[in-house]
Amino acid sequence: MADNVTYDVESFYKGLVEHGLIVPVRVLGAFGRGAVFEDVLERFNGLVTQLSKNDGAEVYTFPPVIDRTIIEKTDYLDSFPNLAGTVFSFFGKDREAKALSAKVHAGEPWGDTQGITDVCLNPAACYPVYPCIAGTLPQNGRTITMTNWVYRHEPSPEPTRMQSFRVREFVRAGTPDMVVEWRDQWLQRGLELLTSLGLPAKSDVAADPFFGRAGKILADGQKAQKLKFEVLVPVISVEKPTAVCSFNYHQEHFGHVFGIRTADDQVAHTACLGFGLERVTMALFKTHGFDPKTWPAPVRSKLWP
Amino acid sequence: MADNVTYDVESFYKGLVEHGLIVPVRVLGAFGRGAVFEDVLERFNGLVTQLSKNDGAEVYTFPPVIDRTIIEKTDYLDSFPNLAGTVFSFFGKDREAKALSAKVHAGEPWGDTQGITDVCLNPAACYPVYPCIAGTLPQNGRTITMTNWVYRHEPSPEPTRMQSFRVREFVRAGTPDMVVEWRDQWLQRGLELLTSLGLPAKSDVAADPFFGRAGKILADGQKAQKLKFEVLVPVISVEKPTAVCSFNYHQEHFGHVFGIRTADDQVAHTACLGFGLERVTMALFKTHGFDPKTWPAPVRSKLWP
Numbered sequence: 139m140a141d142n143v144t145y146d147v148e149s150f151y152k153g154l155v156e157h158g159l160i161v162p163v164r165v166l167g168a169f170g171r172g173a174v175f176e177d178v179l180e181r182f183n184g185l186v187t188q189l190s191k192n193d194g195a196e197v198y199t200f201p202p203v204i205d206r207t208i209i210e211k212t213d214y215l216d217s218f219p220n221l222a223g224t225v226f227s228f229f230g231k232d233r234e235a236k237a238l239s240a241k242v243h244a245g246e247p248w249g250d251t252q253g254i255t256d257v258c259l260n261p262a263a264c265y266p267v268y269p270c271i272a273g274t275l276p277q278n279g280r281t282i283t284m285t286n287w288v289y290r291h292e293p294s295p296e297p298t299r300m301q302s303f304r305v306r307e308f309v310r311a312g313t314p315d316m317v318v319e320w321r322d323q324w325l326q327r328g329l330e331l332l333t334s335l336g337l338p339a340k341s342d343v344a345a346d347p348f349f350g351r352a353g354k355i356l357a358d359g360q361k362a363q364k365l366k367f368e369v370l371v372p373v374i375s376v377e378k379p380t381a382v383c384s385f386n387y388h389q390e391h392f393g394h395v396f397g398i399r400t401a402d403d404q405v406a407h408t409a410c411l412g413f414g415l416e417r418v419t420m421a422l423f424k425t426h427g428f429d430p431k432t433w434p435a436p437v438r439s440k441l442w443p
Numbered sequence: 444m445a446d447n448v449t450y451d452v453e454s455f456y457k458g459l460v461e462h463g464l465i466v467p468v469r470v471l472g473a474f475g476r477g478a479v480f481e482d483v484l485e486r487f488n489g490l491v492t493q494l495s496k497n498d499g500a501e502v503y504t505f506p507p508v509i510d511r512t513i514i515e516k517t518d519y520l521d522s523f524p525n526l527a528g529t530v531f532s533f534f535g536k537d538r539e540a541k542a543l544s545a546k547v548h549a550g551e552p553w554g555d556t557q558g559i560t561d562v563c564l565n566p567a568a569c570y571p572v573y574p575c576i577a578g579t580l581p582q583n584g585r586t587i588t589m590t591n592w593v594y595r596h597e598p599s600p601e602p603t604r605m606q607s608f609r610v611r612e613f614v615r616a617g618t619p620d621m622v623v624e625w626r627d628q629w630l631q632r633g634l635e636l637l638t639s640l641g642l643p644a645k646s647d648v649a650a651d652p653f654f655g656r657a658g659k660i661l662a663d664g665q666k667a668q669k670l671k672f673e674v675l676v677p678v679i680s681v682e683k684p685t686a687v688c689s690f691n692y693h694q695e696h697f698g699h700v701f702g703i704r705t706a707d708d709q710v711a712h713t714a715c716l717g718f719g720l721e722r723v724t725m726a727l728f729k730t731h732g733f734d735p736k737t738w739p740a741p742v743r744s745k746l747w748p
Contacts, residue, residue: 161503161575163509163510163571163574163575164510164512164574165509165510165511165561165562168506168508168509168510168562170503170504170505170506170571170572170575171503171504171505172502172503173501173502173503176502176504196478197477197478197481198466198475198476198477198478199475199476199481200475200476201473201475201592201605201606201607201608202507202508202564202592202594202607203473203507203528203564203594203606203607204468204470204473205468205469205470205473206470207469210547215533215543215544215547215553216540216544216547219533219535219540219543219544219556220532220533220534220540221532222532222533223508223530223531223532223560223562224530224531224532224554224557225528225529225530225531225564225594225596226528226529226530226531226554226557226559227525227526227527227528227529227596228520228524228525228527228596229525230524231655232655232656235521235524235525235654235655238520238524239520239521239524242515242520242521247559248520248559249529249531249558249559251524252529252531252559253554254531254552254553254554254557255528255596256470256598257470257473257528257606257607259507259508259530266468266475267475269468269469270466270467270468270475287506287507287592289507289508289530291530291532291533291560293561300506301506301508301562302506302507302508302562303506349540350536350537350540351537
């Protein structure tokens, strides 16, 4: 990392835009991505694939919308009601359509013409997979990887805090030993991969942003039990580095909710880890500059071998 | 195409599931995609990139959620109110969160705890790009390509009718001549590409599924003016082949709404075309069988050179 890197939200956002890396839109946290940004993102995702190529992970892709009952059953709406996005649509006939149209053209609010659908936006890359692995796992458990779009309702001018972003996710389901050992292995792998790209990455115990007054107690418990780790890189601040990779050990939570059992007929434990692909990409631009052609040779040769 | 291909929704869906190509979920039209399915999809998308490599198209990626005012300004809610997906979220404090939680845990409807946000799901791959190209175009107009996730609220057991799917999209903005010539060139290209993959593709004049009683008049007008073409391949029916590629000439519509002007200071015309990536992939599985290893050699060597 160059010694003269300075940190502020505004100039970083402006730099991303001026170099065509992101394309601003009217709403916060939903900008377009340019070709160079996408190339870096895909190259990084390719390195993660390479790292995991001997793990026997099953590969899936899930759409950005998922079965709404998943967030109902998993207490997501208790912990993060403010971040959840639910999909509403119009269920009326001709007459109601006319009323909707009139409101839209008059510039009036029209939310009351909409009703809740069976889908919500995917709040965490791993969520759609748990119902799909219900039942008894094979002897060695299962490992699954996905690159999914994730939604969080937190509009922000801060470019690393997006409403919509991609996560390269891995999920492990099996016995507690399997799951914890796997998580620890990936914590090491993640740190090594990011460091090898010249990023000043550090890991730390972390907590989710649980909602409301009770949230602090939940966060403290999560920290005390070391259920969540993050790998952090300074992107918009040195004091508050950005989490680019997150590791969650759910213990029996999802196994219990979705009926996932180990080969020995115990409730399966699960853990997941995800690389925030846009955040890693931004960390690379922040650390090495807005033009990949000028990045250090070892970083370039890793991404574009 | 094998002569003995038969067509029915149920056995095609079952075949896709049994071969691990798609992963069923509880809601319709939101299934997961397996590794082999994704490989075919990405390979096909790569062929489209190759076809267009000398076109000087700018490449962007937009998230699955877009600025809600885009569907308000473009009359989307007049034409397809039933297909639009709007994103709602929770705006309350501790007390309202408790009420939401209580409803969810009691299995009661909780839609009334949600309010409309500034974003909606992207209803057509090209929509987010028009506000980004507002202003005066260069002399030769602009050509843009994107692979975006699109949402339509039409849950269906029919696998080619999805709530969420990807479209490889191209947009052209310029003078009427530029735009129509470009559209015609791509109609030819699309047919040739699909035919070269052994798909019995045919093009036809088409209409959008406009909503309600007035919808038929709009559709007839669109057909009479030949504003929409589709390329169709039999996937679940011979009589009603599936549109795998769609071409729309918007004339001045988006240019007018978003203030896109030609170099000669006229309202720009626009057209777009999109390959429905999941639909093309399914057409390949339907036509050549569920195991790509058994596909005809010319098709294999085109997809996996």
